[in-house]
Amino acid sequence: MRILVLGGTAFLSAEIVRSAVAAGHDVTCLARGSAAVPPPGASWLRADRSLGANAYADAEGEWDAVVDVARDPVAATEALEALAGRAAHWTFVSSCSVYADASVPGADEATPLLPALPAGTPSTADTYGESKAAIEEATLQAAGGKVHLCRAGLIGGPGDSSDRYGYWPARFARDSRPVLVPAIDTSPTQVIDVRDLAAWILRAAEKGVTGPLNAVGGQVPFGTFIAAFRDAADHRGRVIPAAEAWLARQGVNYWAGPDSLPLWLPPGHDGFMARSNSAALNAGLQLRPWQETLAGTLMDERTRGLDRPRKAGLSPGTEARLAKKLPRSL
Template identity: 35%
Template sequence: MKLLVLGGTHHVGRALVEAALERGDEVSTLNRGLSRAPAPGVRALIADRTDAESVRRALGDGEWDAVVDTWAWAPQVVREAARLLSDRVGHYGYVSSRGVHRWPWPAGADEQAPLVDGDPGSTDDADYAAAKRGGELAVTESFPAAALLARAGMILGPYEDVGRIPWWLRRLEKGGRVLAPAPAETPLQYLDVRDLAAWMLQSAERGLSGAFTVTGPPGAITLGDLLTTALEVTGFDTELVWVQPEVLMRHGLPLGMEFGLRLPDGSAPSGMHDADVSAALAEGLTTRPLRETLADTWAWLQAEGDPAPRADAPSPDTWLDAAAEQRLLDQLSH
């Protein structure tokens, strides 16, 4: 395919570019050109997405088979891009989020679960859920029959800049005893970023449209699987000390929030890790083993160092205060 990636240097965008190049696609990217240099073979278009005229100049008279948009902020930016490309692109893939569903999420929710309100013309990005829903509406305005809305769950794997697995790997690397939010049998639902990228590109090639919940199958792994596998692939000499969430919260340690297992008040939300993904699986979504995701994430961190965190990502200190952790570990050892 002749592919345009709006973004292309971080997390999902980077995975999309690498997957497309591996497929043999002809890849263009559009971004500000301020961070990573474009991959060899990529045609880099430079523009500020928030400046519609800048985007118009950068796109020129180009035409593409498909575009994938990773924008996560003000919907108006997505609307401008979709309008500019409406008669020059055959397929528009938008990396959305399960966050577009109205809270609280019902258990076992599929694509039909209630949605939040969104405004495709909004310039506000304070409300992530509303912004993503507005982005969806902005895409379907210009591509009513050729838009793929990939409502992703928790995205892990190399290039993650949200602060989940990289944070845990660095924490486990320190060795000794570390707290973990019990129970270890808590189910987790996630998708490797490379599996998301591969599915979106295959779907674009096939002309698949519509909204899909895109994450791994429910019940496939647990939190214990994730952390013990992380120790196995890295070889860290670290002991996991499993502590009930109410004890952690009492000591000001909101571990589990990083995986959506707890809300700030300590309660456990419904629907976070049991989404119905049968529609995406039926349309060819495949998932790689957890061990591969964790090993490749650790290899990436060793090769490139920690990524600069996203502006909207929590501070690394959010999940754990080291002094408070040590106090609780000392208590538990007596």
């Protein structure tokens, strides 16, 4: 297949390129390359999508598959205008954040979506779901029945810089001091390995899979994850559970960002990491055991540095201060 990846230099898009090259496909990346270059074996069209439609001028000819991971509806629409007519299959990597309701466990692709971000409205972190919904709408309008809307969940595994999953194995491996965790042992977590997601996107393009499909991992209770993280890192210190209300009063953030506790969700999000993946599994999505994702992530975290600055998780100082207030052992 002749495949064009819009991106191809960071985390998921780079993994898609690696998978496609390994499978023997003719892969081209359209990317700036300002932070990283495409993986070996792929051709590189050096272009800046923020400059508008001219960015696609050198993406000539017909494409068996195009993969876009865009967050900005403007850039996504320009790509569609330039390329959709010459693509046999189009994958847009969307997100389960497009769903309007995150409260119901087991919800599937029929769940209503957020309203699409209105044209002319800036796409920001706060409008992420609406932006993805707008791109889904534009993609369906431009590419119709050849579109795979890949609604990804939380992505983990080697190479992730978001720290929304890797914080935990890295934290247990960093030192033996007490680890503060939210007291949510039975709450579900749902993480898809980046390698599985990339393989699925490629397989779906090869098979001509279309329609919206939730690309999410299996559900694992938070307490099971924590115990496995601790064992994998051989952590011998205390684990200190804290009530959710107490954490919120201390100013600890949910989910992501500075001084947060990853995998801890705000009220009303009982279904956010408990969505149905049955349709994608039936269409060919394959998931490795979650223990393999854990092991690969821990190895990657050790390589990149357990003490590196992080986008999510508690800082050592904040954790130590809070842990002194909750001296109970799990």
